[in-house]
Amino acid sequence: MPIYFIFLFPAVAYLMGSVSGAILFSKVFNLPDPRTIGSCNPGAANIFRSGKVYLSILVFMFDLLKGMLPVWLAYRLDLPLLYISLTALAVCIGHIYPIFFQFKGGKGVATALGTIAPIGWDLSGLILLVWLLVVLISGYSSLASVITAVLAPIFIWWFRPEFTFPVSVLACLIIWRHHDNLERLWKGGESKLFRLNKRKK
Template sequence: MSAITVTLLMIITAYLAGSISSAILVCKIRGLPDPRTSGSGNPGATNVLRIGGVSSAVMVLFFDMLKGALPSYLGYKIGLDAASLGFIAVSACLGHIYPIFFGFKGGKGVATAFGAMAPIGGDLALCLILTWIVFVLLTRYSSVAAMATATLAPFYTWWLDERFILPVAMLSTLILIRHKDNIGRLRIGKETKMTRKKSIKKPKT
């Protein structure tokens, strides 16, 4: 089987894996509102945090990252070149953004993109996580943290392992494009800050 055929099969597989919406499935299993019609309307970990709390959001984050990491890591292990790995990773993100199993209405692909970058190395994964956490703590905006991390990711990659600059740059560009609406809301002060579901206190009896 030729490298082109393998790459095409991997691209299709990555898209189908990306199309499995962790947010929708976790919310359905846990009896939570549909994230496409609740909160911000975005079926991703941040919105699930708002409507379902920390544990549900962590589950979504883990599975969203996993569906980006697995196709990229498999492509790397079978020896595909950097450009092919980039297309596979982007395909997984496009599956998350436009899921064929859920009416093509998906999330922004941030966790899936970062998951696809993570197999490059633990040092890169650590840089991405720390950058995201720092910007969330400084701004309280998940969108700002995601865009800042995406912007810095190619520079981290150049520093740590320049072989993968191309696929990382492809993923970072996709993340930034997906946040154009957030940029507009930030400019007019209408972007929602990152919060978690508040527990409802029962009245004393």
């Protein structure tokens, strides 16, 4: 395999990550730009808060798949761990800092989950379960994302220890992207996912 082919993976993954599902589907369905409503974050949670449940599911699946596909292909081609890790980081950075949208993107939660899926469905299912439980108990999507990001490297270390470092880097990136949410949570000003959606109804 040519060496340039290996280095193409992170570059292509970044470009894939830069395609925002929230903005794309909002345009297709003639809905307001998600960067101008709610939390102004182009992600599935903000779409959900607007009352468009079906669209939030589409956005979540899109962001998850764009994270999964390049990592799955690199994994299937048996590329070195370093390149698989760089591919996963690149697609998440693309989602968070998209070149197509002035480097202003989402929080990277669904895309990061997608990058973990090729490692093991049981592992990604466990991570998703933790996120859902925290959301159902607390009502805060941001809190669920941060707690899941903290626990994800521990789960990875238990199941697939060789991926602990890249997943830890992803977790730190996600926590950093939620620093505004953490400040609002501390001050009691963070909006609950379900309560806000019910008010819209």
